[in-house]
Amino acid sequence: MRRMALGTRLALLFAACTAAVSLGAGLLFSHASAQHFIELDQQLLESRLSQVRSLLGGLDTPDGLPARLPALHSELSHQADLALRISSHDGAAWFTSRPGLPPTPATPGLSTQHANGVDYRSLAVQLNGQGSPRLTLFLDITHHQHFLQGMQRLIWLTVGLSALATALLGAWAARRGLRPLRQIGQVAASVSARSLTTRLPVAQMPEELAELASTVNAMLQRLDDAFQRLSAFSADIAHELRTPLSNLLTHTQVTLTRPRSLEEYREALHGNLEELQWMAQMINDMLFLAKADHGLLVPGQVALALHEEVDALLEYYAPLAEDGEVQLLREGEALLQGDRPMLRRALSNLLDNALRFTPAGGQVRVTLEPGIRVCVANTGAAIDAAALPRLFDRFYRVDPARREGSSEHAGLGLAITRSIVQAHGGSIVAHCEGGWTRFVIELPEGE
Missing domain, CATH: 3.30.565.10 (Histidine kinase-like ATPase, C-terminal domain)
Incomplete structure (x- = not known):
């Protein structure tokens, strides 16, 4: 499989980081909003509860309830999403202001309940202390829940759009930021025996890539120096070998132009032998230097x-x-x-x-x-x-x-x-x- 490009990796990383931050912030805001609604609901229920208690003060049996119902209905009519249930301490219902309410909570205090597709915040307390009738106020919070659900959908939409936008912007920024790397790659791809003088503009590179560019320039300089030495070495070898080879050819041709005595042939061969010995020595010396250049000389100790x-x-x-x-x-x-x-x-x-x-x-x-x-x-x-x-x-x-x-x-x-x-x-x-x-x-x- 083809490896993922560095620019794509950076873009996806930016997108993931943005999505994580946006999601965290959205969840935190959602939790804070839900907690804020709970506090508001609790304050509202407690304020209504104090008024209901004043209307039902001294109530111990269901017989005294009819006389208080008109005032109780008048109080409840002030807020349409508020309902009341009065029950005995053993759970028997004495009065319910609205049908379809959830059951009375088993324990006193604030709780959240659901019944018949409606969400309620309930507050259950004893009217006059232990053994007295139980009052339970129910507040319809369906509109709260709709708001929170809409906000959660908005959070997810924001997370998705932020991740997408960050990915696109990250890809653009990564492409621009990685331009010096592409420039280094282009210079490296263009290097040949005829273009070893090319250098990277270190002064224009970012601080993180300046050292790499300097290293590449130093490498190119070493290659250029080595190539120049090799070219000069090759030219010198050609110059050094040309004369003895020419001497050998000329001497041999002159010797073969006419028949000669054995002694003359011997002298000619001795002359050629000297030139050949010198050439062999020079070749051995060049091989020795070639081994030295490649670090193959390992001196004994x-x-x-x-x-x-x-x-x-x-x-x-x-x-x-x-x-x-x-x-x-x-x-x-x-x-x-x-x-x-x-x-x-x-x-x-x-x-x-x-x-x-x-x-x-x-x-x-x-x-x-x-x-x-x-x-x-x-x-x-x-x-x-x-x-x-x-x-x-x-x-x-x-x-x-x-x-x-x-x-x-x-x-x-x-x-x-x-x-x-x-x-x-x-x-x-x-x-x-x-x-x-x-x-x-x-x-x-x-x-």
Whole structure:
């Protein structure tokens, strides 16, 4: 079954609330009116009773009743809807002013009775105390009952019309009130790869929906950013792979233009192998970054002496540093829980990057501090402040003269380093000042 629309639910809820309030108010008014009529009837009966008592004072037997009847009839004639019954204390009727009256109530006091299609309010009392004759006054209240019944019908009619009117007005109000939600739905339905720049007007939204609209806008902004990165990433991949593929095709075509010696074919295959190895490495790096983007990197938790790992890497890069006349230094010690291969790869990328941009006679320094804070710094040319945030972007190279498809560096090393650091719950930033370029890593301490 189709679920009921929110606007319809609100309209029915408004109608039910209005009907309940109207019914409660009507019933309360009806009860108050009935009680008011009872009080008026009681006052009228008591006033007539005092007059009847004065006319029948001293009456003990039916024999004294005929002498008092003329005055009694005269008194009753003043109000046509009033009737009287006089009976002995044991219930035997002595006098009844009107036929068709209901029986005398068993107990004294005010009561409501019904006889021959007529409603009566009766008041029964003893004339002169215990054992004396009983007087019962009957008041025709049929007109009261007709009024109350008409009022009850009016109440039900009012309840029905109020519920209907409230349902219609509630539907209209709900439709207008839910317009921002429909607007959010329309924006969400119109979102595509070509319309990620659409935003909801938060300032025009009600307070209750402003937060939702802000959340939707933030989601669209994240999608837009991710799509832009993906588009740029795809374009960068195409640029990076175009040159080596072109080199491979050209080299292979040239090699096949004429017969060559075995050694020449061997050299051609070695050249192609280098290009293929570089392409395979770049593809592996891109797969690594793709796993990082989807949160699939789960680093191991092994106790590591980070200074020992740094010393091993410095020893590995020592020949390269010696050829470039660069001094390698390590300061401080640090212990942490982490993934050894991942962290070695991250530090290796930083050291390789530092050695490439450190001039002869310069210095590369790795500083370890408690906390855990790792700083890889190198001397060299300053990097433009605007370029520092982009150093960790994929395929980004500071050198504007870089060659597309370089088989040496694809510009993925720092991006991989950041992914590894973030997978360990840390952060990495770059600074450049005073002739030093510093990459600072902050990692959580191991337990």
